[in-house]
Amino acid sequence: MEIYQLRTFVAVAQQGHLTQAAELLHLSQPAVTAQIKALEEELGSSLFERYPGGVQLTEAGKILLPEAENILASSRGMLQRARGLVGELKGKVRIGTIGVPSRLKLGPWLALLRSRHPLISVQTQHAISGVVLNEVRKKGLDGGFYLGRNPYQNVNNMVLSEIGFCIAMPPEWAAQAEDGEWRTLGQMPWLGVSQFNSLATITQELWREKNISPRKVGEFDEEATLVELIRAGLGMAILAERTARRFAADGSIALWRAGEVVTSAPLQFIYSADREEEPMLALLRDGLREVWAVDDSDGRG
Structure with missing residues (x-):
């Protein structure tokens, strides 16, 4: 059973006439007839009754029509979703976490990222602040949480609380x-x-x-x-x-x-200074800014 066969089935049911359905679908009438016949054979049920003025649904056709319409709607939704993903950022980000996840608002932040950027995969690494800071400096982590004053010029920070x-x-x-x-x-x-x-x-x-x-x-x-x-x-x-x-x-x-x-002491999100302009880091900061309701315009250090 193919999507195009279901599309033809629905068109014929809506038009009540093979010729009109063929015109709507930009197909020949024999092609429409062949698709309906192939679908009926696969389903094992007759979908239409023919009469001189056109066609009408059989009882089986009336039952299966809503199913066909739902499948077509789902396929259109999938196509639109796929088109919407074109140009979406994708990849894996590695985030260092410290202390208690609820203190970091980790759940709301990652849920927001997931809803807006479904092609991004997040991997967390739990450690203490000094380890997170060193891993960010070495680029073993893309970013992370840090408690205390940022002592390095090559690490930028966004103060959260x-x-x-x-x-x-x-x-x-x-x-x-x-x-x-x-x-x-x-x-x-x-x-x-x-x-x-x-x-x-x-x-x-x-x-x-x-x-x-x-x-x-x-x-x-x-x-x-x-x-x-x-x-x-x-x-x-x-x-x-x-x-x-x-x-x-x-x-x-x-x-x-x-x-x-x-x-x-300040709780901060830290990341390598030379990655300030990277789109991936920008969207991480955007999510944190929204979840924490903060303005990091003066938070670089």
């Missing part, structure tokens, strides 16, 4: 720190953070600002690990405000000064 941080500690330590003094915190054990994690830089800057030098307990590279170790009573650390408040709500951790935001 400012993330606030609170100091979290085991609940049993809260009484020791209730005087609210930084010098008291400086005498308590802190969880060290891997140098490739942006939290390491943020923590070190905070310590310098407050003139404290706490004893570090190990070095760890993920916020989820820090939460687990705080809950286990191993040490204290800064956590993103949203994370800190979520775990403090069930009493598994305590927040210093009732969850005061002690510092902040």
Whole structure:
């Protein structure tokens, strides 16, 4: 069964006459007759009854006509869709992710990209900020998320949001720190953070600002690990405000000064500076701009 046969079937049904259908389809009447006969043989049913003034649908023809019309409509839709894809950007993009996907609005962003650019395939690679930054610089990643200040001129950045941080500690330590003094915190054990994690830089800057030098307990590279170790009573650390408040709500951790935001850092999308004008990077930024409702006109650095 061919599309052209169904088109002829529908035309004859609508015109009620072989000659008129042939004129509409720019075919000869014998060609129309041959197509209808071939279709009837394949379907095993007679579609039309002939009479001197023309043709009319049989009961089988009446049942099958809507099916034929639906198939033709689907084929037209497919053709239009295919034509619409001509010139569409296509290819694979590699994106570095950090932390919690919901914090990055990863789902809404990728869903938007998929709806607008269906020929683009996205591959994500989860890591810590320093690794993402290095992979973007080496072009192992097309772009990625980064928490902290961008230190490189050859990496452009689009600031998405400012993330606030609170100091979290085991609940049993809260009484020791209730005087609210930084010098008291400086005498308590802190969880060290891997140098490739942006939290390491943020923590070190905070310590310098407050003139404290706490004893570090190990070095760890993920916020989820820090939460687990705080809950286990191993040490204290800064956590993103949203994370800190979520775990403090069930009493598994305590927040210093009732969850005061002690510092902040920008959450950014980063990419190689020499790819600024590439269409693929432009559409990634366009999607982020819409999902985050930000203006990155001054965000290059």
